[in-house]
Amino acid sequence: MYQGSILKYPQFMSVNNQTPIISLMEGRTLLVPAPHIAKLTKVNGIKVYLKMEGLNPTGSFKDRGMTMAVSKAVEKGAKKIICASTGNTSASAAAYAARARALGYPLDCFVLIPAGYVALGKLSQAMIYGAKVLQVEGNFDDALNIVKELSLQYPIDLVNSVNPFRIEGQKTAAYEICDDLGAAPDYLCIPVGNAGNITAYWAGFKDYIKNPSARPKMFGFQAAGAAPIVRGHIVEKPETIGTAIRIGNPASWKFAEAARDESKGIIDEVTDDEMLEAYRIIHDCEGFNCEPASAASVAGLLKASRQGKIIPESTVVCILTGNGLKDPKTAMDQSDMAAAEKTYKADENVIAGVLGF
Numbered sequence: 001m002y003q004g005s006i007l008k009y010p011q012f013m014s015v016n017n018q019t020p021i022i023s024l025m026e027g028r029t030l031l032v033p034a035p036h037i038a039k040l041t042k043v044n045g046i047k048v049y050l051k052m053e054g055l056n057p058t059g060s061f062k063d064r065g066m067t068m069a070v071s072k073a074v075e076k077g078a079k080k081i082i083c084a085s086t087g088n089t090s091a092s093a094a095a096y097a098a099r100a101r102a103l104g105y106p107l108d109c110f111v112l113i114p115a116g117y118v119a120l121g122k123l124s125q126a127m128i129y130g131a132k133v134l135q136v137e138g139n140f141d142d143a144l145n146i147v148k149e150l151s152l153q154y155p156i157d158l159v160n161s162v163n164p165f166r167i168e169g170q171k172t173a174a175y176e177i178c179d180d181l182g183a184a185p186d187y188l189c190i191p192v193g194n195a196g197n198i199t200a201y202w203a204g205f206k207d208y209i210k211n212p213s214a215r216p217k218m219f220g221f222q223a224a225g226a227a228p229i230v231r232g233h234i235v236e237k238p239e240t241i242g243t244a245i246r247i248g249n250p251a252s253w254k255f256a257e258a259a260r261d262e263s264k265g266i267i268d269e270v271t272d273d274e275m276l277e278a279y280r281i282i283h284d285c286e287g288f289n290c291e292p293a294s295a296a297s298v299a300g301l302l303k304a305s306r307q308g309k310i311i312p313e314s315t316v317v318c319i320l321t322g323n324g325l326k327d328p329k330t331a332m333d334q335s336d337m338a339a340a341e342k343t344y345k346a347d348e349n350v351i352a353g354v355l356g357f
């Protein structure tokens with residue numbers, strides 16, 4: 001029986017028989033073909049797949065790292081964990097802390113989030129899972145500085161991706177892609193925020209694919225209003241509709257650059273308009289779902305293919321990092337609200353008329 005992502009790949013994880021595994025059966029997410037997006041790239045013979053990370057237990061890839069971070073925290077006897085978050089990390093930390101408590105380990109979870117910039121679904125998850133949610137008057141980078149400092153000064157474990165166990169756990173998505181495809185893809189397109197995930201995927205491909213030339217090129221994409229790696233300097237006031245990646249000073253900046261350089265990849269930016277267009281395409285033309293920041297991977301693929309950076313006959317995997325249901329507001333803002341709000345008389349003939357019959 002499937003026992004979660006750590007026990008699926010224990011040989012690559014820092015666990016032993018003594019480690020209490022705190023799992024919600026994360027991982028084993030679907031890799032789905034995206035023929036419409038493939039067509040839009042206009043690249044001959046291309047195959048495009050979407051890795052549906054929104055299918056994880058709390059609806060984002062964070063669960064893969066959190067199962068490791070929380071298992072290791074519990075192993076060493078931690079009683080409190082803390083993180084800064086644009087939303088998904090907080091939802092995941094809160095859920096895994098609840099699971100730890102269910103298994104008999106007392107563990108309190110504290111999360112700091114940028115006031116006013118966390119999608120409602122994520123905030124409600126952290127709350128119902130019993131975390132203490134603290135909204136700070138600042139952005140994610142400010143919140144991360146605070147929790148880093150607190151974890152140095154007080155007995156509280158940091159579960160942001162600066163925690164190496166988070167990165168270790170997140171590598172499992174790369175293993176799954178290789179298992180599903182029977183090989184690594186040629187390109188891996190991925191949104192970049194705090195840059196932990198691109199770091200983890202690259203480490204995962206390096207673990208799994210011994211031949212360096214058979215590893216994918218890492219194509220990371222930041223939001224244009226929050227693109228410090230692209231610009232080469234910290235962005236003091238990051239802004240983007242993809243609030244998950246509204247980050248101006250990524251913790252894993254150097255590792256992301258290493259992933260780019262070692263894989264001969266790129267880290268580029270996509271505008272909010274490009275992200276929203278891809279967000280619509282993923283829903284309306286493929287039938288799959290994701291949150292706005294996740295669509296940066298597809299927006300990036302479309303941009304890179306317009307620029308001739310994707311060679312014919314290649315296999316591309318775009319990571320859809322989070323579930324679309326987390327951010328209903330953006331979905332509704334992108335739709336025809338006037339039409340949705342109009343009400344009709346409960347009458348068959350009236351409705352038939354509206355349907356155009």
Ligand code: F0G
Binds near residue numbers: 197
């Ligand atoms: N996509 C989603 C949906 C995210 O929530 C995040 C990060 C990213 C992409 C970027 O991944 O930070 O590893 O480069 N969310 C973090 C959070 C910052 O707090 O939930 P990254």
